[in-house]
Amino acid sequence: MTKIVLALSLFVVSPVFAQKDGKTQQSKPQEKTPAQQPAQKFDDKAMIDLATKKGCMACHQIDNKLIGPSWKEVSKKYTEKDVDSLVNSVLNGSVGKWGNVPMTANKGIVTEAEAKQFVLWILSLKNK
Numbered sequence: 528m529t530k531i532v533l534a535l536s537l538f539v540v541s542p543v544f545a546q547k548d549g550k551t552q553q554s555k556p557q558e559k560t561p562a563q564q565p566a567q568k569f570d571d572k573a574m575i576d577l578a579t580k581k582g583c584m585a586c587h588q589i590d591n592k593l594i595g596p597s598w599k600e601v602s603k604k605y606t607e608k609d610v611d612s613l614v615n616s617v618l619n620g621s622v623g624k625w626g627n628v629p630m631t632a633n634k635g636i637v638t639e640a641e642a643k644q645f646v647l648w649i650l651s652l653k654n655k
């Protein structure tokens with residue numbers, strides 16, 4: 528089991544690191560509380576690609592509920608004040624906020640910085 532998970536996460540993670548590191552690094556230095564931060568511009572397609580590579584899209588869609596809530600719904604329920612809580616949900620898993628189906632932990636699949644990028648991007652979908 529551990530082997531399978533390990534193999535799976537290596538498979539999923541390695542190509543992405545090479546490709547995405549630049550982005551993650553860039554956003555690090557100006558890491559303030561999101562409220563102070565001017566709305567960040569996201570490349571939706573790049574974020575969807577990353578979410579696909581990280582396995583998020585097996586359970587989520589932008590517009591429609593799948594196993595998890597649609598990300599637009601998520602963006603409407605929360606504000607920038609909830610970023611830390613949402614990052615925690617993504618990293619450690621979550622249950623009971625949307626129903627009885629749990630989101631499994633994604634720690635080891637995404638870094639904390641990546642989880643934060645996802646959360647900020649998801650919140651930005653509100654107006655789309």
Ligand code: HEC
Nearest residue numbers: 583586594595616621622623624625626628629630633645
């Ligand atoms: C195994 C299926 C599954 C995967 C994979 C998955 N999610 Fe989820 N996600 C869910 C479910 C189910 C919920 C609702 C959990 C709840 O009710 O608390 C959820 C909830 C969320 C929420 C809202 C959390 C909250 O506190 O309300 C966010 C944000 C989210 N997912 C982002 C992601 C991201 C980003 C990824 C990829 C790194 C991901 N999810 C991968 C199933 C999944």
